[in-house]
Amino acid sequence: MDPNLGFLPYTEHDAAAAFEAQIRKALAGRPAEFASASGSALAWEFRNVLSWIVANPASSFRIDHGRLVLLGEGDRNPGNQNAVPVLEGAVDSGNPEGQASPVAITSFAEVNGEPQAASSSQENALSPGESEDEEPSRYYLRVPATIQNQVVGYIHICCPNRMARSGLVSLSEYMLELVEKEHQETSLLQELSASWESLDALFEWTVDMRNLPNRQDMLNRIIERAVGVRPGAKAILWIEDEGLLLPTAWIGDRKPQPRGQKVGIVGRALDQKNSLILRRAGHLSQILDTEPELLNASSVVVVPVSTHSKLHGALEVWIENEEFDFETSHLRLLETLSMQAALVVENDRLNLSQLESERLRQEVDIGSRIQQALLFSKVPERIEGATLASLTLPSQTIDGDFYDIVDHSPHCFDVVVGDVMGKGVPAAILAAASKSGLFRSLCQLMVDAGRREIPQPDAIVTKLNGALARQMISVDSFASLSYARFDLQTSTVTYVDAGHTKTFHLRVRDHQTYLLQGENLPLGIVHDEVYQQQAHRFEPGDVLVFYSDGITEARNDEGEFYGEYRLYECVRTAADRSAQGLVNAIKQDVISFVGGAVFQDDLTCVVVCIDRKPGLNTITHENRVFSSDLRELSRIRQWVNDLWIQWAPRGCSGEGLYALVLAINELSSNVMRHAYRGSRTERIRMRATCNQGRFVVELAHTGEPFDPDTKSDPAFDGSRDGGFGLYIIENSVDEIVYNRNDGDWHTIRIEKSF
């Protein structure tokens, strides 16, 4: 602080203004805490100067001959050794026992170097030697600045004449008021400081959260703030892990040891789920063994660290070696910090589990993409005479299932379904290797055969095994395989079963079922094993199902397996659906059995539906002769039923069939009873034709022809129980033609579209 600030002319009228101007000038260029930044009131400036005085009680300023002189501690005026000793009399502003009355001044500094002494025990003391009658040359005033009866500093005033004195005194009183107000404000601010601390802590934490992603850093920051309640305070932040409290952050002498949740004061606070403040005397004496950190503690605060009802740990703060009371404001700060710590811990745990499930999801995602790309296959489009559909339901992890469909020609295709033992990526890799091995074997064999013919399944599988066995043996793995070649021209399936599940074949004509099975070893057991194939016939309309044991071994909550029989039943029930419809039915059935779509093993299934003969664009006939006995009616109905099933396209509704069977039945019944008049030994010829999506039946008899036009509508009111037959026939079919001209044979032709 520069003590010499220059001279200012002083007049009585402009005392205040001059002083103000002087102060302003004096403060311009001063450090920021003394300068008024933007036109605030002079009072603010005064206050700051006074604050400086109050805060630095060993200083004062005085007005002398209009000059403002600021004296700092250790200030020396040339020739004036006593400048500092004057200030010895000042009272320490922080001392509550400060004197209320001014102390004697032993010396007084004079700007022009002449020492003058003044002593007084009252306010507004006059310089010695002054008397009412004598006009002194200057006046010295030493005004104590008292705040709440506490002298916090002095204002020295030295002025040249008596009259200016009163102005300066009132000025100084004004300045004192400002000082008092300042002091009050400071106290209030101090009271509020704890709340500000808390808010500040919260604000800081928000900032920290952005800058400190690391949990430990954040907890360290929290504990540093916690010990800020009191210099020398110590603290431990305990975080719970598997029943123990671990010292996750601490400030103190020694690293604390983990302890149980029920131990000591911390245990008590956690048990009560409440903060605890304890002073040593009477409360702390018994617990030193279990809580060695509190050996010298004079008071302790423990705040539980928790969110909602989940307890994460505790914040323990204590003071050593001094009498200290934790106040509400301290507790408030520590509770704020505990809450922050709880949020850090919880956030961290949530992040971890979120990361974990994110990672898992990614793994499953990658796995299923590997599966789609390498292990499965698209259903080929150019096959004629059969439709195929596949079902792949992945499990939690990728698996060793694979399948492929190879079409050699529109009438010849191979279905390959395999399952490498094991799970996860290793199994999937082997599965992919098996598939590529398959193609390589196929190619090599074709080259060997000079491309004249497609190699037989037994040769392909034997070669594949030879190529894979060494690798598989070396990793202790093997694969089951089912290789089936369909020839639609010979209606034969030639298959090699290498330790795989039984292939299910449903003959739709009579619902006879076959389980296709071989006796070969799985792949990868014996490297020079020769595989055997078998041939089996199928018929139009038949259904064949290839599947992996993921389906039959799918389990429900009771631990029951889905099993082969449920699968076969499901296929039987849905037998007249399309291939995709069958696949959907199987999927639904397994999912509802398991009670959800979460499986241990991959579910893989390929369904082959042989088209019904012959297709809608060709013509087929069948002839049959029945006798005119009414008991033949059921055989006639069965015959029509079977042909319809054979010829009708898949997914055709049953209503058409019922109607047709009813109509044929009525017609035949009429012929037997009326045309042949009940004679049972006559003949009825029937011819069924499938033609361009229509089912045509021609019935021929040699009995009395009857003309339907003569018959009237039946009674629908239940008053008569006959006469329905013709009505039924006409309303069940698309067309009916009565033809009497064919020699002795009269024919009736019925047509119904599928």
Place this chain on the structure above:
Amino acid sequence: MALVTTNVEDVVVVEVPGPSLDASNSKDFKNEVSPLLSSAQKVVFDLQHLGFVDSSGLGSILSCLRQLNGAGGDLKLCGMTKPVRALFELVRMHRIFDIHETREEAVAAFK
């Protein structure tokens, strides 16, 4: 043809034997069941065994209804399979007969 009958309180439930009721056996059925109908007021025909009924079969069932109605009683039907239902609807007999899904419902309908 053997008829299986059950008495549920005052209702007589007749299981019509299958697999079909057509021109070959409907007369026999009518003959078998007629005496039963003359001594009962409340009758239920359980048709669960019938996969097929033709106009003759329908006619015989209708004649049973008329016989009962004439004597102040009533006939209800239950357990119809799809083809049989289709026939009844075709000739609008589903409006003449009281048809139920199950035997219990048919019996209860008499109350």
